[in-house]
Amino acid sequence: MSAGPYNYSYIFKYIIIGDMGVGKSCLLHQFTEKKFMADCPHTIGVEFGTRIIEVSGQKIKLQIWDTAGQERFRAVTRSYYRGAAGALMVYDITRRSTYNHLSSWLTDTRNLTNPSTVIFLIGNKCDLEGQRDVTYEEASKFAEENGLMFVEASAKTGDNVEEAFLETAKKIYQSIQDGRLDLNAAESGVQHKPSQPGRNNLSSDQQASKDNCAC
Amino acid sequence: MLAVHRDVLNIVQAKFLSAEVVRSIHLNVSAIDGRRCDENRILALVEYNNSFALFILISSKIKPLSISDLSIETVIPIDEYFSCDTEPIEGSQFHIIFIITYKKIVRAFKIEIGLESSNFASEVIRSKEVSLYNKPIFVWLDKYIGTMSEPSHTSDLGQTDTPIIRQHIAQGPSGINRDSMLKYQLKLKEPEFTQKQEFSIFVGTWNVNGQPPSISLRPWLSCDENPPDLYAVGFQEIDLSKEAFLFNDTPREAEWYKYVMEGVHPKAKYKLVGLARLVGMQLVVMVNSQHYPYVKNISVDTIGTGLLGKMGNKGGVGVRMELHNTSLCFVNSHLAAHVDEYERRNQDYKDINARMNFKRTPQAIKDHEQVYWLGDLNYRITDLTTTQVKTLLNRHELPTLLRADQLNQQKERGNVLLDYEEGDIKFQPTYKYDLNTDTFDTSEKARPPAWTDRILWRGKGVYQVAYRSHMDLRLSDHKPVSALFKSEISVVDPSKYRRVHEELLKKMDKYENEYLPQVTVDQTEVVFELVKFRERQTREITIANTGMVPAEFEFIKKLDENSYCKDWLRIIPYCGSINPGEKCDVKLEVCLETDLTKIYDILVLHLKGGKDMFIIINGDCQKSSFTTSISTLCRISVPIMQVTDEQWRLALKDVSESSVLYSVPRELWLIIDHLYRHGLKTRDLFESSALHEEIIRIRDWLDFGSLDPLPGNVQAVAETLLLFLSFTKDPVIPYDVHDACIAAASNFQNCRQIVLQKVSDLHRNVFLYICMFLQEILKYSNDNGYDAKTLASLFGDILLRDQIRNSKPQASRGKSNFVYNFLVNDMSSSIMPHK
Numbered sequence A: 001m002s003a004g005p006y007n008y009s010y011i012f013k014y015i016i017i018g019d020m021g022v023g024k025s026c027l028l029h030q031f032t033e034k035k036f037m038a039d040c041p042h043t044i045g046v047e048f049g050t051r052i053i054e055v056s057g058q059k060i061k062l063q064i065w066d067t068a069g070q071e072r073f074r075a076v077t078r079s080y081y082r083g084a085a086g087a088l089m090v091y092d093i094t095r096r097s098t099y100n101h102l103s104s105w106l107t108d109t110r111n112l113t114n115p116s117t118v119i120f121l122i123g124n125k126c127d128l129e130g131q132r133d134v135t136y137e138e139a140s141k142f143a144e145e146n147g148l149m150f151v152e153a154s155a156k157t158g159d160n161v162e163e164a165f166l167e168t169a170k171k172i173y174q175s176i177q178d179g180r181l182d183l184n185a186a187e188s189g190v191q192h193k194p195s196q197p198g199r200n201n202l203s204s205d206q207q208a209s210k211d212n213c214a215c
Numbered sequence B: 001m002l003a004v005h006r007d008v009l010n011i012v013q014a015k016f017l018s019a020e021v022v023r024s025i026h027l028n029v030s031a032i033d034g035r036r037c038d039e040n041r042i043l044a045l046v047e048y049n050n051s052f053a054l055f056i057l058i059s060s061k062i063k064p065l066s067i068s069d070l071s072i073e074t075v076i077p078i079d080e081y082f083s084c085d086t087e088p089i090e091g092s093q094f095h096i097i098f099i100i101t102y103k104k105i106v107r108a109f110k111i112e113i114g115l116e117s118s119n120f121a122s123e124v125i126r127s128k129e130v131s132l133y134n135k136p137i138f139v140w141l142d143k144y145i146g147t148m149s150e151p152s153h154t155s156d157l158g159q160t161d162t163p164i165i166r167q168h169i170a171q172g173p174s175g176i177n178r179d180s181m182l183k184y185q186l187k188l189k190e191p192e193f194t195q196k197q198e199f200s201i202f203v204g205t206w207n208v209n210g211q212p213p214s215i216s217l218r219p220w221l222s223c224d225e226n227p228p229d230l231y232a233v234g235f236q237e238i239d240l241s242k243e244a245f246l247f248n249d250t251p252r253e254a255e256w257y258k259y260v261m262e263g264v265h266p267k268a269k270y271k272l273v274g275l276a277r278l279v280g281m282q283l284v285v286m287v288n289s290q291h292y293p294y295v296k297n298i299s300v301d302t303i304g305t306g307l308l309g310k311m312g313n314k315g316g317v318g319v320r321m322e323l324h325n326t327s328l329c330f331v332n333s334h335l336a337a338h339v340d341e342y343e344r345r346n347q348d349y350k351d352i353n354a355r356m357n358f359k360r361t362p363q364a365i366k367d368h369e370q371v372y373w374l375g376d377l378n379y380r381i382t383d384l385t386t387t388q389v390k391t392l393l394n395r396h397e398l399p400t401l402l403r404a405d406q407l408n409q410q411k412e413r414g415n416v417l418l419d420y421e422e423g424d425i426k427f428q429p430t431y432k433y434d435l436n437t438d439t440f441d442t443s444e445k446a447r448p449p450a451w452t453d454r455i456l457w458r459g460k461g462v463y464q465v466a467y468r469s470h471m472d473l474r475l476s477d478h479k480p481v482s483a484l485f486k487s488e489i490s491v492v493d494p495s496k497y498r499r500v501h502e503e504l505l506k507k508m509d510k511y512e513n514e515y516l517p518q519v520t521v522d523q524t525e526v527v528f529e530l531v532k533f534r535e536r537q538t539r540e541i542t543i544a545n546t547g548m549v550p551a552e553f554e555f556i557k558k559l560d561e562n563s564y565c566k567d568w569l570r571i572i573p574y575c576g577s578i579n580p581g582e583k584c585d586v587k588l589e590v591c592l593e594t595d596l597t598k599i600y601d602i603l604v605l606h607l608k609g610g611k612d613m614f615i616i617i618n619g620d621c622q623k624s625s626f627t628t629s630i631s632t633l634c635r636i637s638v639p640i641m642q643v644t645d646e647q648w649r650l651a652l653k654d655v656s657e658s659s660v661l662y663s664v665p666r667e668l669w670l671i672i673d674h675l676y677r678h679g680l681k682t683r684d685l686f687e688s689s690a691l692h693e694e695i696i697r698i699r700d701w702l703d704f705g706s707l708d709p710l711p712g713n714v715q716a717v718a719e720t721l722l723l724f725l726s727f728t729k730d731p732v733i734p735y736d737v738h739d740a741c742i743a744a745a746s747n748f749q750n751c752r753q754i755v756l757q758k759v760s761d762l763h764r765n766v767f768l769y770i771c772m773f774l775q776e777i778l779k780y781s782n783d784n785g786y787d788a789k790t791l792a793s794l795f796g797d798i799l800l801r802d803q804i805r806n807s808k809p810q811a812s813r814g815k816s817n818f819v820y821n822f823l824v825n826d827m828s829s830s831i832m833p834h835k
């Protein structure tokens, strides 16, 4: 039976992190549904979204985990970093506190993911230019100092949303291409074929993900 | 379906999605293939969209009462690799063996002979037949493979190149095939990214009556002024030899192909798209080479409907392709001969239609946008004699003749080539001529002339511009026929396509997201009322499946934790499956046995293949003397609930000798004093379990203080003593000396040394105080029936309790021996309680 031309050959796991209310869920929603959610409830848990994209002619399925930003969930959401190939770290350009907390998010990301994980900094809500509290230059400098990719985006208008997700994927794909990312490493965050999401992210008694693939 | 099994069928059906229909079940199946035969198995034949699978289910009950009684053991797709058989059991009149084979898997079951088994077996056999005609797709089985109770079987299926393909819409259960979904969606959107372009298509058919090619085909294939974009040229009877008939092997194929290539329009170059041949039927499809890059997914198939319903003397051959974005199918058929056999011809047509299946893109003829059906369809003119036909022909009364044409008649009645179109026939009948002449059959048989050779089409945007015969080609007893079409082909605008494709992928993702398991929880924050020592409280949360697929939920543990919830909580059930539209109540039960001031935890409710939800558990706890450390209790002078915050803070912090107010905790003294006065002679003092409320009343009496007498009967107070000693923050004998105690148990002096040197003053006091009380009890053993051994084993596990609460019913011998020493030896002289 033919595998068909529309299958994906890779799965990349992404996490979206950052303070509460910075627009993580809206970014995910904008990316997967092309819509803006004006009154999005706080995420209490970890939302799961997926979309298939194409990088260099390869179909790639993004499995995106949108984490709860509230401080009280921080300890729990840390368990979801493991095995992420990409981390989108979001702050709100109209709230300096969310920017100030970046170093703590970055520390978590560095500690809990592996060195090849691509970290992408997103300054969200750039449509609210009038309420800007963090300059582009400042954030850009922060990104540069820490070796992060960076854009300002708006989940509302969709500006740069697509770019952030796609650029991250390109970077990850590049890492695979030049061998920096070891696909066989358990926590590379990249799988070569479809498999179950979820379970493996939390419990440590994870069964090796069953692979019934025969095609 | 037997009526008695209706209820079971419904339960089995509930195990599947509603589109996955349980066609038949067989109960009481026992495995005789080395698997556990004591398990009850049920076989279920399940269909989804024309694809069948056999499920072997294990039922925890002889007759399952709910879906939770059923688990899936194995899934076997019913396709070409599947077979089933029955075998008699020697000496048994009532049972047979039902054998299922799938590649390397063989399963055998013993089943009772009867209506149920014969019904089931015939349903399975029928489904196998169906699967041979349709290329079934088994993606829908993927989700069940994950749920199979026997993982070894998964790999059985996995190792052997099974047709189960892993292209999940999402990881979770989902019944849709992403590929076909995307294709379908793209098709719907086609006008947005394509333009119609007219292509000229030349279709020709000729029954060559077994004659080898010897004349140029140009007058036929190149009769038009402009070169067509595409050729489909069909022949019948290129070889009438037995050799060709039996072995489907003929040199004529290459010869006719060569003649075709030489006969095509000289103003263009052509490239072969596909050549299909079966015995004497041959179809050659070519495109103008400038279009060749836009031809894809080429596939050919041949179907014999002749002898035995399979031989290739009659039947059809087909070539399918996609030209730009339009799927085209050409079928060249040679249907049954003889005037009266029109029903047979109808049947041949139906068989070709049903059975032709292009491997590369699993598509039936009918699935193509444009189909061109050509060939010697062999329909004749009925009810008219040869003379009548010839007379009418001479009078050019074609319409009268065409009304007598079997194909027109059968088609009108919907028996053949339904919804195909045919252009007006303005040419002479193409059969039967004397060879090398334009003269109708002059032989003895003098068959009436007929339009046996026809070209029809179906599909949008196909316009026939010519339909004719070619009288000049006199090689055969048939004349060739050709039709020229102007057909609209969808040509893709790459940039528009990219946009639509991308949009669709997004939409598909939306589908993915929609087909992810979805549930809502009625509360994400569960607050308990004041949590008190050993007083159970429950809260219920309701998980509702709001998605389209069954949701399997499970509370999972967080990183670095060893359970999915804290030891003060129980979740019942902690995992389960909820069908779409249904709900599940989950009970959260708190029972506090430690000195927490607050309970707080975040539960992670995981959906298999989907998101995780957090549920926050919150509650304040009430202090209790039962969970407080001995040393703290000895430093407070009033019931614990009367202690001010400040006093409490100090009592917890202060470890100085001077702050000790009592040699044993006040509560302990009150309990034991009560037992001294009321319980020494009570038979089985420590063996009857008190009412929960009594214990709670005693607890509150101790913790809050009261002028009333101690509530509860003496056994309840005795149990309270055991509870009190079991939950104090630290055990009476500290953990780190337990091993030494057990090692020293055979020697009282050694035991005494340990207690003197390794146990802190307050704990030693409590220990000796208890032992002295127990010695007192032993003085009344005639009344209460206790001996030292019994009390020692009762208290050994409590005074030296384990760090991890021991749920074993049997006492530890070493600890019991240790305590025993202090029950049978006089120790008043050597160790005196403090103060």
Ligand SMILES: Nc1nc2c(ncn2[C@@H]2O[C@H](COP(=O)(O)OP(=O)(O)OP(=O)(O)O)[C@@H](O)[C@H]2O)c(=O)[nH]1
Pocket: A018, A019, A020, A021, A022, A023, A024, A025, A026, A027, A037, A038, A039, A040, A041, A042, A043, A044, A067, A068, A069, A070, A124, A125, A126, A127, A128, A153, A154, A155, A156, A157
């Ligand atoms: N103007 C504007 N508002 C936005 C944008 N993105 C998000 N918002 C708004 O910001 C609020 C919070 O967005 P969410 O996506 O829920 O934030 P979050 O990061 O997921 O928050 P948590 O789930 O609590 O971690 C919502 O009311 C959104 O409508 C944006 O780009 N521009």
Ligand SMILES: [Mg+2]
Pocket: A024, A025, A026, A041, A042, A043, A066, A067, A068, A069
């Ligand atoms: Mg959110």
